[in-house]
Amino acid sequence: DSGVTQTPKHLITATGQRVTLRCSPRSGDLSVYWYQQSLDQGLQFLIQYYNGEERAKGNILERFSAQQFPDLHSELNLSSLELGDSALYFCASSEIRADTEAFFGQGTRLTVV
Amino acid sequence: AQSVAQPEDQVNVAEGNPLTVKCTYSVSGNPYLFWYVQYPNRGLQFLLKYITGDNLVKGSYGFEAEFNKSQTSFHLKKPSALVSDSALYFCAVRDLMDSSYKLIFGSGTRLLVRP
Numbered sequence: 001d002s003g004v005t006q007t008p009k010h011l012i013t014a015t016g017q018r019v020t021l022r023c024s025p026r027s028g029d030l031s032v033y034w035y036q037q038s039l040d041q042g043l044q045f046l047i048q049y050y051n052g053e054e055r056a057k058g059n060i061l062e063r064f065s066a067q068q069f070p071d072l073h074s075e076l077n078l079s080s081l082e083l084g085d086s087a088l089y090f091c092a093s094s095e096i097r098a099d100t101e102a103f104f105g106q107g108t109r110l111t112v113v
Numbered sequence: 114a115q116s117v118a119q120p121e122d123q124v125n126v127a128e129g130n131p132l133t134v135k136c137t138y139s140v141s142g143n144p145y146l147f148w149y150v151q152y153p154n155r156g157l158q159f160l161l162k163y164i165t166g167d168n169l170v171k172g173s174y175g176f177e178a179e180f181n182k183s184q185t186s187f188h189l190k191k192p193s194a195l196v197s198d199s200a201l202y203f204c205a206v207r208d209l210m211d212s213s214y215k216l217i218f219g220s221g222t223r224l225l226v227r228p
């Protein structure tokens with residue numbers, strides 16, 4: 001058990017809809033990362049939050065947004081969903097130190113139909 | 114820009130034989146390097162990391178990796194493969210010039226160990 005909790009595990013929704021994915025980081029970790037894993041694109045970095053503030057942005061679509069709350073849990077909001085958004089979405093947390101590994105949740109599998 | 118390359122989509126090896134999963138990287142500063150493993154329907158699990166010091170690092174489940182600065186490589190190795198090692202393996206790099214400390218992942222290599 002990595003200590004990172006993601007909910008829900010599975011989500012099926014229709015095109016055009018909006019969903020929210022939730023992540024609770026490991027106790028004490030201030031940094032949260034979101035990644036998207038598609039079948040043919042590996043793990044793509046989306047966005048990072050540190051102690052409530054956005055710290056880095058990757059290839060995140062404008063339809064997607066995230067936030068980190070005072071209790072350090074994070075939410076990834078995906079709107080106007082398209083079939084191509086179907087993927088596994090991972091959250092990871094770490095200390096804000098370069099020499100520490102990131103710990104991953106089990107992911108949320110999103111299927112857009 | 115930071116990048117990681119895993120040139121093999123799949124590696125096949127017989128149980129008991131040594132295995133190598135290849136990884137090369139490109140960063141602007143000094144790299145910190147990581148290997149993760151993903152079993153079906155699971156998240157990524159940390160295997161090992163290179164930060165500094167000895168170029169040969171040992172990790173979980175008998176895996177080790179060799180850092181080679183001149184070849185910008187960080188290949189994952191195991192002396193004797195097990196069927197249970199079959200999984201998807203990801204190499205990742207963290208560029209110390211990037212204050213976000215985000216991990217950039219390779220495309221992954223599927224390891225298949227046959228009995």
